[in-house]
Amino acid sequence: MRILGILVCVATGAMLIWASGEFPPWGDPNSPASLHVSPRYIEKTMEETSVPNAVTSVLADYRGYDTMFETTVIFAAGVSCFMLLRLFSGRERSSHHYRHILTGLTLRVRRKGKQLPELEEFEPMDSLWTPYDLILRTLCRFLIPFIQLFALYVIAHGHHSPGGGFQGGVILGASMILLAISQDMRSALRRIRERTLAIFSVAGVAIYAGTGALCLILGSNFLDYAALSRIFPVDPVGARSLGIFLVEVGVGIAVMATMIVIYHNLASEGFLDEGL
Amino acid sequence: MTSHLPALVVTVPLLTAFAAFAAGWLRPKLCFPVGLTGLGITAISSIWLLAEVLEAGTVTYELGRWPAPWGIVYVVDRLNGVVLAAISLCAFIQWISSRASVKSQFSDRIGAFYGLELLFVTGVMGITVTGDAFNLYVLLEIASITAYALIAMGGGRAPLSSLNYVFMGTIGACFYLLGVGYLYIMTGSLNMADLASILQGMRSSQAILVAFVIIIVGVWLKMGFFPLHGWLPNAYTHAPWPATTLIAPLMTKVMAYVMMRLVLFLFGPEYSFGVLGLKDVVVWWASLAVVAGSVIALSQKDLKRMITCIILIEIAYMVGGTFLGNRSGTTGAIFHLVNDVFMTLCVFLAVSSLAFRQRELDMDTMEGLFSEMPFTMGALVTGALSIVGVPPTCGFFSKWLLLKGALEAGHYEFMVALILSSLVCLVLFFRVFEAAYFGHGERSHGHHRMREAPLGMVVPLLVVAIGIVALGLMSGEVISSIIEPALPRGVL
Amino acid sequence: MDRILEVVIAKYNYWIYIVLMMIGLYGVIAKNNLVKKIVGMSIFQTAIILFFISMGMKKGATIPIIIHGQEASVMASDYINPLPHVLMLTAIVVAVSTLGVALALAVKIHKEFDTLEEDEILEKIRKS
Numbered sequence: 001m002r003i004l005g006i007l008v009c010v011a012t013g014a015m016l017i018w019a020s021g022e023f024p025p026w027g028d029p030n031s032p033a034s035l036h037v038s039p040r041y042i043e044k045t046m047e048e049t050s051v052p053n054a055v056t057s058v059l060a061d062y063r064g065y066d067t068m069f070e071t072t073v074i075f076a077a078g079v080s081c082f083m084l085l086r087l088f089s090g091r092e093r094s095s096h097h098y099r100h101i102l103t104g105l106t107l108r109v110r111r112k113g114k115q116l117p118e119l120e121e122f123e124p125m126d127s128l129w130t131p132y133d134l135i136l137r138t139l140c141r142f143l144i145p146f147i148q149l150f151a152l153y154v155i156a157h158g159h160h161s162p163g164g165g166f167q168g169g170v171i172l173g174a175s176m177i178l179l180a181i182s183q184d185m186r187s188a189l190r191r192i193r194e195r196t197l198a199i200f201s202v203a204g205v206a207i208y209a210g211t212g213a214l215c216l217i218l219g220s221n222f223l224d225y226a227a228l229s230r231i232f233p234v235d236p237v238g239a240r241s242l243g244i245f246l247v248e249v250g251v252g253i254a255v256m257a258t259m260i261v262i263y264h265n266l267a268s269e270g271f272l273d274e275g276l
Numbered sequence: 277m278t279s280h281l282p283a284l285v286v287t288v289p290l291l292t293a294f295a296a297f298a299a300g301w302l303r304p305k306l307c308f309p310v311g312l313t314g315l316g317i318t319a320i321s322s323i324w325l326l327a328e329v330l331e332a333g334t335v336t337y338e339l340g341r342w343p344a345p346w347g348i349v350y351v352v353d354r355l356n357g358v359v360l361a362a363i364s365l366c367a368f369i370q371w372i373s374s375r376a377s378v379k380s381q382f383s384d385r386i387g388a389f390y391g392l393e394l395l396f397v398t399g400v401m402g403i404t405v406t407g408d409a410f411n412l413y414v415l416l417e418i419a420s421i422t423a424y425a426l427i428a429m430g431g432g433r434a435p436l437s438s439l440n441y442v443f444m445g446t447i448g449a450c451f452y453l454l455g456v457g458y459l460y461i462m463t464g465s466l467n468m469a470d471l472a473s474i475l476q477g478m479r480s481s482q483a484i485l486v487a488f489v490i491i492i493v494g495v496w497l498k499m500g501f502f503p504l505h506g507w508l509p510n511a512y513t514h515a516p517w518p519a520t521t522l523i524a525p526l527m528t529k530v531m532a533y534v535m536m537r538l539v540l541f542l543f544g545p546e547y548s549f550g551v552l553g554l555k556d557v558v559v560w561w562a563s564l565a566v567v568a569g570s571v572i573a574l575s576q577k578d579l580k581r582m583i584t585c586i587i588l589i590e591i592a593y594m595v596g597g598t599f600l601g602n603r604s605g606t607t608g609a610i611f612h613l614v615n616d617v618f619m620t621l622c623v624f625l626a627v628s629s630l631a632f633r634q635r636e637l638d639m640d641t642m643e644g645l646f647s648e649m650p651f652t653m654g655a656l657v658t659g660a661l662s663i664v665g666v667p668p669t670c671g672f673f674s675k676w677l678l679l680k681g682a683l684e685a686g687h688y689e690f691m692v693a694l695i696l697s698s699l700v701c702l703v704l705f706f707r708v709f710e711a712a713y714f715g716h717g718e719r720s721h722g723h724h725r726m727r728e729a730p731l732g733m734v735v736p737l738l739v740v741a742i743g744i745v746a747l748g749l750m751s752g753e754v755i756s757s758i759i760e761p762a763l764p765r766g767v768l
Numbered sequence: 769m770d771r772i773l774e775v776v777i778a779k780y781n782y783w784i785y786i787v788l789m790m791i792g793l794y795g796v797i798a799k800n801n802l803v804k805k806i807v808g809m810s811i812f813q814t815a816i817i818l819f820f821i822s823m824g825m826k827k828g829a830t831i832p833i834i835i836h837g838q839e840a841s842v843m844a845s846d847y848i849n850p851l852p853h854v855l856m857l858t859a860i861v862v863a864v865s866t867l868g869v870a871l872a873l874a875v876k877i878h879k880e881f882d883t884l885e886e887d888e889i890l891e892k893i894r895k896s
Contacts, residue, residue, distance in 0.1 A: 005798030019486035025778030036464030039844035077865030080425030083388035
């Protein structure tokens with residue numbers, strides 16, 4: 001296998017490098033890629049979409065159809081992880097651990113079964129021994145709202161600075177994963193339940209496809225945001241900016257929900273009881 | 277509404293997928309009807325679209341109202357239209373037929389399973405209808421990721437086979453992406469029609485040559501063309517039956533369509549057939565692939581694995597037919613693509629009905645099946661006759677065209693491979709029918725009551741079997757009005 | 769000597785990414801452990817993403833966000849090409865999705881066979 005691998009890699013690499021002899025030099029402003037299609041995106045983005053960030057306008061407007069399917073890809077990955085790993089019957093364990101919150105005393109209860117009830121002063125522990133770290137828990141609890149605020153800023157300000165739906169959605173998802181890592185998965189699941197996550201992920205992509213379908217119903221082509229100027233009080237160029245914002249929100253919601261679903265299913269091997 | 281048909285054909289399955297997934301969490305009983313309605317609307321839209329293309333010529337649709345090459349455009353011509361109609365009909369029939377199977381195996385995650393199946397259908401429909409090279413990559417990945425997940429639900433060895441499919445499939449898709457990158461860096465465009473016109477003037481460029489080679493290798497990896505087929509037998513055999521009956525007829529055939537679209541329209545017949553004398557090499561290689569596929573299929577004991585290996589032979593026919601380079605060969609390859617969707621669907625649905633009742637598909641336990649399940653076996657016989665190439669089923673006419681094309685091009689080795697593989701398929705199916713009719717076991721002397729599969733499985737199966745014969749009887753009109761005019765002018 | 773140096777300076781970014789791609793490809797083909805194969809696949813996809821990004825560069829240009837106050841006189845050569853960035857946003861998401869599904873499959877395989885080395889798994893399959 002090794003020899004086959006080396007042969008294939010060397011042959012493919014040699015062929016690819018041979019082809020690069022004809023490539024334009026790095027950074028050439030007169031290369032075909034810089035001259036043919038993209039100048040219009042840069043020159044016309046303000047007058048056609050009123051969004052200064054050319055990447056966002058190309059992503060969500062000129063080539064918005066690709067982005068809709070990209071969101072569908074991440075949704076499909078989340079659904080796949082759920083479908084492959086989720087086991088609705090709980091994990092059988094022969095002993096459970098509890099920790100007294102105030103003193104740090106730990107108890108081991110030897111009883112077969114899935115999950116013992118939550119007691120008032122004792123919290124259930126993961127079967128993998130982790131020390132109770134007050135600094136980590138408190139710090140993360142303080143940080144998470146600010147992280148989420150920053151994520152919302154990234155989503156909303158994607159028109160004027162690098163950012164947008166995907167980036168903001170991932171940061172939102174990361175904030176909930178931080179909660180799951182710093183405390184435990186049960187608290188993260190208490191904050192936002194599995195069913196809510198599933199509905200969010202569908203709702204996010206459906207907002208995107210729904211905006212496109214709305215433009216279809218209003219008489220124009222699929223995903224032509226200028227049609228939105230019929231129902232919102234903006235001119236067609238402003239309607240494009242509005243349409244871009246709507247789809248970015250949809251993308252952000254979908255990506256957040258999917259990231260959290262993938263983390264929960266992978267880290268707990270499908271049981272959704274305890275994680276890392 | 278009719279002017280929006282190209283967008284509807286992809287958007288309706290997409291929205292239906294979301295509805296089915298949401299229904300799985302809220303009201304699981306609604307998943308099946310929702311999908312049925314969505315796929316029905318899709319099938320009607322694609323047939324209507326084909327009718328429009330036949331009447332008015334190529335249909336173009338600009339998404340977001342941005343003209344090509346700045347926006348993404350959908351271009352539907354005759355080649356597209358007929359493949360779209362075939363795919364959507366196949367998906368609709370398979371949806372009805374697999375209901376009992378899905379309910380018995382995946383009832384606790386039925387929303388997710390149905391949602392992924394509908395997303396797979398969205399992916400393959402989108403691959404067929406798009407006119408933009410990068411959009412094709414995204415839709416290809418939708419179809420692939422959902423296929424990986426659906427195949428891995430089989431239990432036992434299925435996750436490992438699916439992981440091998442993940443590795444090889446991702447490498448194939450990334451090779452395609454790399455090729456598109458090479459094309460972009462040399463031309464600056466991603467739109468297929470725009471690329472075709474720019475590439476006319478770049479025939480002797482080495483970067484374009486490498487882009488061509490790497491794109492075709494990537495597509496062959498995803499198609500299961502020998503020797504890049506390692507993932508196919510394991511992945512399709514270990515997958516659960518509902519997933520196999522959906523993915524096996526569609527995935528590899530759509531990749532064959534992609535190859536035809538790139539070879540005939542993007543790079544053009546003069547370039548693809550003339551560069552490096554690749555034409556003859558590929559046809560020789562395809563003949564080898566046909567023989568190898570026949571040998572692999574002959575050595576299988578399990579029925580499901582055997583019919584999976586027959587796909588290898590069919591794919592090799594399509595590659596060889598396309599690269600023969602003349603009208604008969606290319607027409608034969610395109611008609612074979614449409615035929616193979618239905619032939620594969622028929623054979624797989626029949627064997628899945630057998631598996632639903634029998635649970636074990638070894639040659640030893642199969643006897644008496646003709647009297648126990650006459651309709652299923654009748655449909656299996658029809659599908660088998662079509663694969664072998666017996667008139668009046670459609671398989672005969674496409675093989676006839678391929679033979680004619682090979683004769684005209686002087687590729688006698690391809691003719692020999694075609695005839696040899698037809699004989700091998702005959703032997704394969706004869707073994708199955710002999711085991712089912714005469715039997716080897718002790719219970720061959722009893723009288724077998726009829727124990728057919730449920731009505732929901734038998735009726736779609738019979739519809740497909742009748743369709744195969746009908747397609748064969750109408751093959752003259754289909755070829756002359758749809759397929760012949762679809763070929764570009766450069767094919768002689 | 770000067771000619772060779774010129775060629776290297778003009779093209780070295782493409783060569784580096786191609787070498788990175790081949791390292792990833794070798795990982796997928798030749799390694800035995802499933803997680804190492806998944807990592808190789810990830811390296812391969814990342815190298816392609818870097819390759820695309822590097823083709824959008826223009827000398828002396830800034831990021832493709834129209835500078836506030838200069839909307840009237842926009843020249844395309846002042847801003848780098850946004851299209852490869854857009855395409856690669858999509859490619860990154862696709863790569864992450866494939867990674868997620870591959871890891872879920874690895875977890876399932878581990879549950880079934882208790883190991884992640886491919887030769888041990890094939891041995892167990894052959895025995896059963």
